[in-house]
Amino acid sequence: MERIPILKMNEFLLVSIQVDMHDRLAMTLQDDLTERIVRDHARGVLIDISSLEIVDSFIGRMIGNIAAMSRVLDAETVVVGMRPAVAITLVELGLSLPGVRTSLNVDKGMELLRSSMAAVGTGPDDDR
Amino acid sequence: MTGEDTWPIRSSQDIVVVRQVVRMRAVELGFNLVDQTKIVTAASELARNAIDYGGGGTAHIQALHNGGRVGLQLSFEDKGPGIADIELALKDGYTTGDGLGLGLSGARRLSNEFEIQSRPGEGTRVTITRWK
Numbered sequence: 629m630e631r632i633p634i635l636k637m638n639e640f641l642l643v644s645i646q647v648d649m650h651d652r653l654a655m656t657l658q659d660d661l662t663e664r665i666v667r668d669h670a671r672g673v674l675i676d677i678s679s680l681e682i683v684d685s686f687i688g689r690m691i692g693n694i695a696a697m698s699r700v701l702d703a704e705t706v707v708v709g710m711r712p713a714v715a716i717t718l719v720e721l722g723l724s725l726p727g728v729r730t731s732l733n734v735d736k737g738m739e740l741l742r743s744s745m746a747a748v749g750t751g752p753d754d755d756r
Numbered sequence: 757m758t759g760e761d762t763w764p765i766r767s768s769q770d771i772v773v774v775r776q777v778v779r780m781r782a783v784e785l786g787f788n789l790v791d792q793t794k795i796v797t798a799a800s801e802l803a804r805n806a807i808d809y810g811g812g813g814t815a816h817i818q819a820l821h822n823g824g825r826v827g828l829q830l831s832f833e834d835k836g837p838g839i840a841d842i843e844l845a846l847k848d849g850y851t852t853g854d855g856l857g858l859g860l861s862g863a864r865r866l867s868n869e870f871e872i873q874s875r876p877g878e879g880t881r882v883t884i885t886r887w888k
Contacts, residue, residue, distance in 0.1 A: 648775065650768035682775065682793055684800040685858045713793040721797060721862035722848055 632657045634664050640741060641668065641703075642734065644676040654690045661694060665701045672741035673698050676734055678709025688723040695728045704744060706730065708737040765832070766812040771803040774815045778830065781817055785826050787888055795828055795886045798866040801859040802832040802882050808853050810834025810880055820885065827868075827887040835879040842872055 630653060635642040641664055643657065664670065675691060677683065683691075695705040708731045710718075718725070731737035761781075763774050778799040782792040799815070806813035813834030820827040839845045846864065851857035860882070864870040867884035874880040 648772040650772055652768065681779070682797045682800060684797050684804070685856045685862060686800070686804055689856050711793075713790045716790055717793045717797045717866065720794065720865050721801075722858045722865065723856070723862070 629656070631660065634660055636664075636668055636670070637674075637738070639670060639745075640672040640674055640738065641665065641670045642674045642676065644679070646679040649680075649687055649690070651686075654686070658690070658694060658697065662697050662701060665698060665703045670703050671745055673703055673705045674734055674737045674741070675705065675707045676709050677707060677714075678711065678733075680711070680714065683710070683714050683718055683723070685721065685723055688718070688721075688725060691725060691728055699727075704729070704741055706737040706740055708732065708734050761817040763815045763817070764812070765803045765806050765815055768807070771800060771807070774803045774817075775800050777817055778828070781819060781828055785819055785828060785888060787828070787886075791886060791888065794866040795830070795884075798863040798884055798886075799830055801863045802830070802884070804855075805859045805882075806832050806834045806836075806880075808855065809839075810836030813879075820887075825887055827885050829883065829885045831881060831883040833879065833881045838876040838878050838880055839872075839874040840876050842874060846872075 632643060632645060691707060698705045706729045710730060731740050761777060763777060764770060765774060775796050779792060779796050782795055803815060813832060816831040818829045820829050844850055846861050848861045849857040863884060868887050869885040871883045
């Protein structure tokens with residue numbers, strides 16, 4: 629069966645979406661990714677969409693679902709590499725990807741995940 | 757000088773094919789990258805709607821040459837249950853399915869012209885045009 633590969637990079641998982649997504653592939657990715665977050669104790673997920681020529685509401689919903697599931701499993705999601713034409717179209721479509729963080733590329737996404745983890749590690753505790 | 761293409765939309769894979777054909781036509785007509793992306797995204801939304809709500813249908817893809825103006829017209833037709841309240845269906849965030857409710861309203865925003873015909877029990881036809 630066709631699958632989207634999930635790569636482990638230190639404490640993070642990297643998913644590079646390079647094919648035209650269809651429903652079954654998206655569902656398989658959600659299943660595989662949640663399983664890998666748990667198995668690899670991943671603290672963050674990078675979704676590279678630099679190869680995607682469009683992001684429609686189906687893909688947008690999938691990205692939102694992945695971010696929500698990851699959050700519940702204590703991992704943060706960053707979407708990286710969105711093309712400018714895709715960003716313009718997404719906003720006009722009305723999709724703002726709430727709750728999803730974005731970075732321009734994989735390196736910056738990794739930096740973002742590292743710094744937000746460091747902030748959680750040393751942040752002040754209000755004793756609640 | 758118009759050429760019309762008709763494509764079946766029955767499966768998720770057909771949506772991918774429709775997207776590729778629309779992209780090809782838009783490139784042929786000289787649409788810039790942003791306009792290509794907009795019309796392909798709108799096509800994707802409407803093709804998915806035809807499957808999710810209409811039980812599948814047909815996509816018609818037609819190049820328009822109208823007194824020096826060049827455009828691309830897409831029409832999505834299904835024989836599904838139809839839309840009872842079109843105004844409501846066009847509202848952002850409204851859905852009777854499990855989607856985000858952006859398909860119709862988003863496709864309208866991504867197009868220059870938008871027309872919808874639907875009757876309960878008879879099906880739905882959505883036509884969009886984007887001019888170069």
